[in-house]
Amino acid sequence: MGEPSKVLISLGGILDVTGEVVAMWILLAVVTAVCLIIKFTLKEKPGKFQNIIETGVEALDNFFMGLLGEKSRQYFTFLGSLFIFIIFSNYSGLIPGVGLTDYVKAPTASLSVTAGLGVLTFIFLQGAGLKKGVKHYFKRFISPIFIMLPLLVLDELIKPASLALRLFGNVFGEEMVTHQLYEIFPIGVPVVMMVLSLLFCSLQAMVYTMLVSIYLDEATETE
Numbered sequence: 001m002g003e004p005s006k007v008l009i010s011l012g013g014i015l016d017v018t019g020e021v022v023a024m025w026i027l028l029a030v031v032t033a034v035c036l037i038i039k040f041t042l043k044e045k046p047g048k049f050q051n052i053i054e055t056g057v058e059a060l061d062n063f064f065m066g067l068l069g070e071k072s073r074q075y076f077t078f079l080g081s082l083f084i085f086i087i088f089s090n091y092s093g094l095i096p097g098v099g100l101t102d103y104v105k106a107p108t109a110s111l112s113v114t115a116g117l118g119v120l121t122f123i124f125l126q127g128a129g130l131k132k133g134v135k136h137y138f139k140r141f142i143s144p145i146f147i148m149l150p151l152l153v154l155d156e157l158i159k160p161a162s163l164a165l166r167l168f169g170n171v172f173g174e175e176m177v178t179h180q181l182y183e184i185f186p187i188g189v190p191v192v193m194m195v196l197s198l199l200f201c202s203l204q205a206m207v208y209t210m211l212v213s214i215y216l217d218e219a220t221e222t223e
Contacts, residue, residue: 020110023092027107031088063206067213075216078124082117083209086167089113090201093175094194108204109175114168118160121212125159129219140219159215163208170204 038053046054060080064072072079086108093106107113129137141152178193 018110019105020107020113023105024089024107024113027085027088027092031084064213067210068217071220072213075128079209079213082121082212083205086117086208087202087205090171090204093171094197094201106171106175108167108171111164111168114164117167118164121163122160125212125215125219128216132220140221163211167204167208170200174200
């Protein structure tokens with residue numbers, strides 16, 4: 001097992017900035033910059049870069065449409081942002097040096113980051129359910145019978161934890177395997193693992209957002 005990222009900045013012991021946090025800040029800055037560039041350079045006749053972005057957005061739209069139907073458009077901003085953050089966080093671990101040093105690691109290889117995503121997802125799901133009405137929100141916890149209330153409440157509380165642990169475990173495990181192989185076979189084998197990770201990283205982002213979409217469908221289901 002590799003060591004956790006070193007604390008780079010400590011603000012009075014209240015806030016510790018680690019390698020995962022630094023990588024997350026860089027990632028958010030890059031994504032924000034790209035979004036601003038796209039916003040201010042949109043053209044009626046798109047160029048290659050705009051075509052790539054539009055193709056990606058369309059693919060995401062079709063993905064969520066297949067899971068949620070027409071109502072996916074209502075929640076596309078959150079779901080799309082979640083997918084983009086996770087997939088780029090996962091892919092950041094493939095950058096040479098990232099994941100193999102104690103100073104910079106993929107954000108999703110940190111339990112604190114995935115736990116934050118889980119809490120954010122939980123809040124989003126509760127808000128989406130409440131938007132359908134308070135009666136609808138509480139009724140789903142006592143359906144089909146009232147005795148199901150404790151189990152359904154427990155299930156709702158477990159969802160963010162299971163999402164966070166699943167994503168963290170998979171990404172952290174992949175980084176550790178690559179790290180150990182690098183130490184044993186510094187040439188060849190780690191490259192094969194990184195190639196496999198290209199598929200693995202996108203798969204983890206798809207699984208996470210697919211589960212969130214399923215939970216969202218349950219929370220907003222109409223009778």
